Amino acid sequence: MTEFTTTQRTRRYLQSGAMLLLVCLPMLVGCAVGSDTWYTRISDSDRADHDTGGLPFDFSGAGGMDNSYTVPVWNDEGEKTELTFGSDEPIPDDTWVQIETQAVRGVVSWEPVGEQDVPEKPREEILEDTAS
Template structure:
């Protein structure tokens, strides 16, 4: 029994530490927003001379409880995000918007949708 505990306890502690570390750096809270503008457009060149277009968005977003936040997103894309598209943002408190995905209107929580349509 002592040998099993000697193996199991460090394994549990290391697993819990890894989970908390991952969540701290790569985890986040889900927010929902609707794209209403094309964003601020910037152009430039990469170090290899290739041109790029960058779109900066400052969006009001809501969580599933309807609590408001303002998030900034910077996207290097060929064209701006689609107007009136609903996005689900994964937001880390330390890093800001980590990722986003377009979702349908029915996938947006009711309280967030009510706020977005105001």
């Protein structure tokens, strides 16, 4: 059995701690940063079957779930972007959805909401976008 000196043990602990910090820092930053709220209305054409191709990790944004959605979304100020998220079950057509995102982590949750629960500015933008 190899005996380590105090200096060698200290160096190993510091290296282990540094590696742990590098691995966990992005997760900690994502938790410390506030979340953003986005809104959209799902249509049947937004859904795609999702397959990870047998890879153990899924970096598509669908979270390894069976149904993938890449949709335009709007925030409270009416700013538009596009997000990808996943669902185990298909989301019914014309469902209004509220999506929470965080820096680094991306989409962290989504839930169906009533049209009346969507703030006025994003609701107007969504209705205008789907009318065209």
